[in-house]
Amino acid sequence: METLMVDRVQSSLRLFMYRNALFLCERLCAEFPSELNLQLLATCYLRNNQAYCAYHILKGSKMPQSRYLFAISCFQMNLLREAETALCPANEPNAEVPNGAAGHYLLGLIYRYTGRRTCAVDHFMQALAIDPLLWAAYEELCILGAAEEASECFNDAAAFRVQQQQLSESSSQNLTIGTECQSLPSSMALGSGDTSPRHSKQLHANNTRETLSHPHGTVMVAGHPPIGGPSNISQYYTPPAVTQLSGVAPPPLCRNAQLYLNAIGGDGYTKSNVNAVIQAPRRKFVDEGKLRKVSGRLFSDSGTRRSTRLSGEAAANTNSNASQLGGNGANHFSAKSLGGLSSSSSKTNSAVLRSVTLRRGQSWANENFDEGRRSQIFYDSCADNTVTTSSMSALADGKCLEQDKMGCGISAHDSRLASGIREFLGLLRTLGEGYRLSCLYRSQEALEVYLRLSQHQFNTGWVLSQVGKAHFELVDYFEADRFFDLARRVSPYTLEGMDIYSTVLYHLEEEMKLSYLAQELISVDRLSPQAWCAMGNCYSLQKDHETAVKNFQRAVHVDSRFAYAHTLCGHEYVALEDFENGIKCYQSALQVDERHYNAWYGLGVVYLRQEKFEFAEHHFRKAFHINPCSSVLMCYLGMALHSLKRDEEALEIMEKAISADKKNPLPMYQKANILSSLERFDEALKELEQLKEYAPRESSVYALMGKIYKRLNVHEKAMFYFGIALDLKPPAADVATIKSAMEKLYLPDELEDTL
């Protein structure tokens, strides 16, 4: 009876019938109390967004998997300390972290959010060491600024490790065909050999996509599904932040993965290996979700978005397999599509992957490991492993990796596996390098790296958003606009990066586009910080700073770990001249992400206004340290130095700024300003003459020229330039200043405050 109950629960979970699963599982636990069943119950709660229930039932459990699930629940309830103790018990300093890579990753996140950066870095590194395909860990390292070069992390040694893991997993697996398998779409359609590269590719593509597609970290299918059919798919379901991660799944996952890769029957199965591999991709998704989601609703939204995005991607894909994709994209996970896989290249894999994810996305967002759980049940219940693996194999179209081919297939598999892994790692390497460079704000290099991607990988929401962001950092708002627009077309429901897009539109003063974007984002997901940031930017553009503050506060409310919302809020307070609140906001932003240079910049501006020039210089310098390529930052640093009367250094920085970005007129203007204050009028005028060519309708240039000529007592020229400045209709304050200067032109300029 226990097996039966477990089976029903798992199938309910797989089919997203959470109420059913919960009820049955509670009966199961009452009837056969055991820790494993408790874990299953916790999984049901987590999937149903009831982390608090899972927390209570797992409190005090000692099994590694229970501790892991408990830690997940704590993390979701924001009880970071307890989560940490669960994963790393204080009185057992050498206990192994449950679930290997995933456990380290979760620990890393906990350390990051409790401000212990070095420990966080350490754990992310460990996670990557155990599972080199754990993209999310690498991503976190990039954000913390501590990532090594992608070629170090995703290199041959890593490939070797992955291969070892896969081999050991597969060897521990049983290939007998289980009864369950029949239900799975059998289109493994992959020859045994084919499986591995494709599998790994899909794994990879999936993973990548995962990272991309999660504005809220909702879970995304992990991919591999196409190959394995439902069971496989389930493996990679990273449940939306709240729920997932059923600890139970890993074993099955592993097995499934193995199937694809090796199709070698196995015997023992090492849980840790399995866990490592499986957890990694799953973990990634889950954590993303955890990090960013607010409620279950998010998931459904992101799910839908993802599917739309995927269909968008499918549409955008110029791949020859596009038609196939289209078919796949019709949310139809059929053997046919899988069958298509066998003959296709990796592109198709991605396509299928996409279609699978599409399908997933379209179903209820709380994807989960149903399949995995099913397999797990098999695993648990059948000591002899007659489970899923076989189903996987069966899926593989009969010509599977099976028993038949076992002998001769093995070496072929190995080599395929190896090449598959290499390709996968290659893709991760490129993306990782691009991401790392853009986190270091070496945007030009990052762009070059991204261009190395294949067409179909490039035309995905995540990559296009990253490219847009890189252009934004280079202060090239037109290009940024173009890429973000493309990203939105490819995946209209992606929210990641849209906050930056709204800032780009703000800078371009595109009111219509900005308000349209904001409306769209709100309609997609009212609970996402990006949507409220876009709204806030909309009001900010209209100079309605109070409403903007309200909107940014809402964004903060929705996700307090979203640094940019804090920063934008700070900017609005400063515009309202409420410096105290502005400083508080910037400091909150920095608490979340110390490398958020915009917040350092914001603080610098506040101190500049308050005339605390040393503080201003310190903060601008910190910002500059993080982002050394920004000409705007250099300009502000120079302005702070000028206010501190360190004019030589100021001029140096201005020169740097001018050479860093030829299109930025500000450093030249500031340079002229500094030179004129140093009474080096001729040089100043030279700069201004150049500027005149560049921006002929900028009244401040002429006004400054007039001011200089006034100092030089060349009255006609002064009048001439003041006149031009006035003609260009500057704001009233300037009009007053200029007219006043004109009046006093023929008087000796002794006691003038401004001019």
Add this chain to the structure above:
Amino acid sequence: MATESDGEEDTAGKLTGSQHLEVDDDLREMAKKAAWSVSSCKPGNGVLALRDDNLDTYWQSDGAQPHLVNIQFQKKVKLQLLVLYVDFKLDESYTPSKISIRAGDGFHNLKEIKTVEFKKPVGWVHIPLSGTDPRETFIHTFMLQLAVLSNHLNGRDTHVRQIKIYGPRPNPVPHQPFHFISKEFITYSTLK
């Protein structure tokens, strides 16, 4: 800068008020940073009514003329425009007819800068604070005082429904002698 629109003045140069509040984009409301007080008020119709963005509530004075509204800032600010909402049709003899605007550092050294007369005003009355001299678009002051010297039909007490006060926006880029107006400059002038 808002100038007296045609609809606001009658032939004798007295203000009659306009339906809409029209303020230039480069002005912003300064009133939040000020401390507001009045010389006298009827309970329930106090100074808050002047700032509540509600045209149905009004301040009613309760004493001898002139009735005063004092607006005090913590530091010297540039002020450009004063806007009042008054309604002769509703308030009749409570509607102010002559207003004097004074500025200074405090109660001890207020100096009159402007006097305006109203003629049956209905709606928003915009009063620019500059003198005839274009150099003096703004007044630079710690305190502004609005004195209601007389009402229509010789009423004793007065009703004022809303007061707004505007000044120039600060330069988004700090410590600059001039504002930037061209797209090329503005794009690069701040980070967000």
